Amino acid sequence: MTQIDKKTLEHLADLARIKITEKEEDKLVEDLKKILNFFEELRELDTEKIPPMAGGTDLKNTTREDETNKELVKNRDILINSFPEKEGDFLKIPPVFE
Amino acid sequence: MNTNLKNLTIKNFREGLTEKKFSAFEITEEYFKYIEKKDPETNAYLLLLKEPALKQASEADVKAAKGEKLAPLTGIPLAIKDNILIENEITTSASKILENYKASYDATVIKKLKNEDALFLGKTNMDEFAMGSSTENSAFKKTKNPHDLSRVPGGSSGGSAAAVAADMAVAALGSDTGGSIRQPASFCGVVGLKPTYGAVSRYGLMAMASSLDQIGPITKTVEDAEILFNAIKGFDSMDATSAQLQTTGYKQKKPEELVVGLPKEYFIEGLDNQTSKAINEAIESLKKSGIKFKEISLPYTKYALSCYYIIMPAEVSANLTRFDGIRYARIASRGSQTESLKEIYFRQRGEGFGPEVKRRIILGTFVLSSGYYDAYYAKAQKVRKLIKEDFDKAFDSSENGVDVILTPVSPTPAFHFNEKTDDPLKMYLSDIFTIPVNLAGLPAISIPTRPMESPPVGFQLIGKHFRENDILEIGKLYERINNITQ
Numbered sequence: 001m002t003q004i005d006k007k008t009l010e011h012l013a014d015l016a017r018i019k020i021t022e023k024e025e026d027k028l029v030e031d032l033k034k035i036l037n038f039f040e041e042l043r044e045l046d047t048e049k050i051p052p053m054a055g056g057t058d059l060k061n062t063t064r065e066d067e068t069n070k071e072l073v074k075n076r077d078i079l080i081n082s083f084p085e086k087e088g089d090f091l092k093i094p095p096v097f098e
Numbered sequence: 099m100n101t102n103l104k105n106l107t108i109k110n111f112r113e114g115l116t117e118k119k120f121s122a123f124e125i126t127e128e129y130f131k132y133i134e135k136k137d138p139e140t141n142a143y144l145l146l147l148k149e150p151a152l153k154q155a156s157e158a159d160v161k162a163a164k165g166e167k168l169a170p171l172t173g174i175p176l177a178i179k180d181n182i183l184i185e186n187e188i189t190t191s192a193s194k195i196l197e198n199y200k201a202s203y204d205a206t207v208i209k210k211l212k213n214e215d216a217l218f219l220g221k222t223n224m225d226e227f228a229m230g231s232s233t234e235n236s237a238f239k240k241t242k243n244p245h246d247l248s249r250v251p252g253g254s255s256g257g258s259a260a261a262v263a264a265d266m267a268v269a270a271l272g273s274d275t276g277g278s279i280r281q282p283a284s285f286c287g288v289v290g291l292k293p294t295y296g297a298v299s300r301y302g303l304m305a306m307a308s309s310l311d312q313i314g315p316i317t318k319t320v321e322d323a324e325i326l327f328n329a330i331k332g333f334d335s336m337d338a339t340s341a342q343l344q345t346t347g348y349k350q351k352k353p354e355e356l357v358v359g360l361p362k363e364y365f366i367e368g369l370d371n372q373t374s375k376a377i378n379e380a381i382e383s384l385k386k387s388g389i390k391f392k393e394i395s396l397p398y399t400k401y402a403l404s405c406y407y408i409i410m411p412a413e414v415s416a417n418l419t420r421f422d423g424i425r426y427a428r429i430a431s432r433g434s435q436t437e438s439l440k441e442i443y444f445r446q447r448g449e450g451f452g453p454e455v456k457r458r459i460i461l462g463t464f465v466l467s468s469g470y471y472d473a474y475y476a477k478a479q480k481v482r483k484l485i486k487e488d489f490d491k492a493f494d495s496s497e498n499g500v501d502v503i504l505t506p507v508s509p510t511p512a513f514h515f516n517e518k519t520d521d522p523l524k525m526y527l528s529d530i531f532t533i534p535v536n537l538a539g540l541p542a543i544s545i546p547t548r549p550m551e552s553p554p555v556g557f558q559l560i561g562k563h564f565r566e567n568d569i570l571e572i573g574k575l576y577e578r579i580n581n582i583t584q
Contacts, residue, residue, distance in 0.1 A: 009460065016415060016463045017422070017440075018456055019448025031457055031522050032464070038523060039404045042477055045484070052479035053486060056295040056309035056539045057339050064335040071203055078186055078202040084428035093424055094439045 004032045103132060103265040108174055108322040111268055115162055115173055122162070122173030122217070126155040129175050129219055133266045139247065141239045142261040144180050145188055146220040151175065154217035161215065169214035171329055176211065177267035179258050180221040181228055182313065183302040184208050191304050192236040193226045195450025199427040205302020206337070207271060207313050207330040214329055219267050222257030226452045227418065228278055228306045230254050231528045234519055235454045245287060245553050249512040252282030258316045259286040269317040269326055273303055275310045276406055277507075277532025280544035283316050284507035284556025287546045289573070290316045291323045292532075294564045295539030296341035298327075299334030307413035308339075310406075310536040319582055320545060320573035327566060343564060350567050351501065353575040354387070358559075359394035359492055359500035364531055370510040376547040376555040377506050383579055389572065392500055396488040401481050402534040407526060408465050408478035409537075415462025418455070422446060457522060486538040493562050502568050505531050507544045507556040531558060541566045545573050548580035 009029055013020045020028065072079075085092040106125070114120050130148050137143055158173030178184060181191040183201035185208075190196045204212065211218075225235035233241045233256025241256045243249040244264035251260040255272030259282035262270050272279040274292040283290025291314045298313045305311060315326035334340045360381070365374070385391060423429070423446025424439075431437065437445065451459070465474035493499045508528050518525040535542045540563060544556040559569040 004464070008464075012460050012463045012467070015467070016459050017419075017443040017447055018451065018459060019444040020456070021448075024453070024456070027453075028457060028460060032461060034521075034523055035407065035461060036464075039408065039474065042401060042404050042481060045401065045481060047477060047480035047484070050480040050483050052476060053483040054479060055339070056536075057341065059296070059339060059341065062338040062340075075185065075202045078200060082198075082200050082202065082427065084424065091424070094437065094442065096439055 004029060004036060103128065106265070106268055107318050108171065108268055108325050109319070111174055112168070112170065112172070115158075116168065118162070122155040122158040123152065125173075126151055126175050126217065126219070129266065133219065136264060136266060139242065140244055140260055140264050140266070141241045142222055142257045142264065142266055143177070143220040144190065144192065144223050144238060144257065147184075147187065147218050151217045151219055154215070158215050158217070170325055171211060171214040171216040174216045175219045175268050176216055177220060177222050177258055177261040177270035178208070178218050179224055179255050179270070179272045181224060181273060181304040182208065182271060183304075184218060184221070187221070189221065189304075190238075191227045192224045192238055193450065193452070193455070194237045194429065195421050195423070195446060196427050197429070201302075203302065206299035206334045208302065210330050210332075216329075222255070222261055222270060224257055225254035226455050227304065228254040228273055228275060229414070229454050229458055231277070231281060231525050232513070232518065233257060233282070234515065235452055237452055240515065243286060243512045243553065246512065249514055249553060250285065252285030252508075252512060254278040254282070255290075255316060256282045259283050259288055259290065262286070262288045262316050262318060269315060269322055271313060271330070272316050273306075273311060273313050274536065275306050276410065276536050277529040279314045279316060280532050280542060280556070280558060281508050281529060283544040284546070285512035285554065287550050287554030288316055288318055289320055289323050289546070290314065290544040291327055291566070292535065292542050293327060293331060293566060294541040295536075296339050297331050297343065297541070297564060297566070299332070299337040299340050301334055301336035305417040307410040308417065309413060310410060312536075320543070320570055320577050323543065324570045324574075341564070350571070353389060353571045356501040356568055356572060357390045357392055358384070358572070359392055359503045361394050361396045361399065361492070361503060361505060363396050363399040364505040368509055369506060372551060373506055373509065373511060373555050376551050377557050380547045380557050380576065381504065384572070384576060387575060387579055389575070391504075394492050394500060394503070396492060396534070398481070398484045398488050399534060402485050402537060403526060403530050405478045405481040405485060406533045406537060407461075408474050409482060411458040411462030412466050412475050413462070414458045415466065418459055421450065423450070454522070482537050485534055489534075489538045489540060489560075501562070501565075502572060503560040505558045505560065507531060507558045511551065511553040511555055535560055539563065541569060543569045543573055545576060548576075548582065
């Protein structure tokens, strides 16, 4: 089916926003090859007519009123104080568009 | 005072407290004394909450002294897995990326326990973000199995299981995505219950794989598991998958009226000898007490591991995008050099996540990526359906189905440190008997066989959706036969 190589891994790491070192790369490629090879057993199953199970429950459209959560408002200081960087009460981040 | 922490269960703690044999403060103090002595060896705890716990204990004592009506968990000292939020306390999920993260609210289960005046001794060690089967993937320490320090406690709730097994807590909370409550409970010789998907709110549980995660109790007895489960279950509008329990129209059968199925796919050749022998003895003793057994078949069992290791990493890769070094906490940068947004993402996640977490994020990104989605993720969702239908058929009462299914919890007892760390597939295989339950969303409990083996062995009882009572009743019967219930 698929062969995973260093180039694919680098692309995946880029999509996942994870820095992978050279040393990690070799082990990861080897592990992923083994794991993907293990998945091959699924090919022997004919699932053409089987509907997918898309989650852990059959519940649909569980919603609640769109109201302010008083608990969370009460604790806004804890939340704000844990920002890695801030300006006033705002979370500060580097420019998104460079 | 010389209370024996060893025999302390939720049930007899409550009796002692109401009969004024001891105070909650005395017991809590004793726990901390014992933890300070014992835990440097076991490493079950990541954080102790001594001050708030002793304060909560005094408050419980005041209520007891006034003769107020006590909640079932008043004053009970509990241990909490470190992926469950307690307001204003450091919560790390045993990951470096959250080393300094302070939770800003209580998880629903914590709120419910606080309402019952329970208290929290501390946060327990785990595999990073609950990914692992031995707690060796913690970024901070290695928890040891209290029955044999050269062995792992299991995982990912290894700290919670070890804390209860080593008498460093009366009971604990864990979380279970593919066996993370049941497998460590079995390795440590304690009881672990994974409730039905939707029975317990996950609001305030750090999400790993949302279609599989559940919170549940780890306790010394089945009766305690029942008490703790009753305290944390129930509908919560803050968890969109939380179910309104419908128990009407069902009359609870006595354990002797329940038929237990033994799936032949779970009693395989690879099963460890000691495990197989201990479980067969447990089956024999249940038979003698009048429980009826029947061989059944769950033919798609062998595909569950592949199915799980596609679906779970896919959900992991999505859920863990939130840990980006921006929102929650940030690992200090080494230089004074300012980083761009992208540089922050890459470095924080590269340095903040351990090898197993990275492996699963990359694998999940792969199975969801364009070109491979149908072959892996879509296929796995269909196979999941087949696995669930296996259980539906086995439980179908119109087809002469069974009420409960009994299986081993893990193919082997607790293994040694570093035995499986080099080969992820080998580690994954230790969950083959627990994973199908999460895929199908069923409730299941792990109970130690008696007399306890060394290292311990657990058997698993799987019930129908929302029929926790069926498995709890058989579990309690088993403990009565073995004179466990005090």
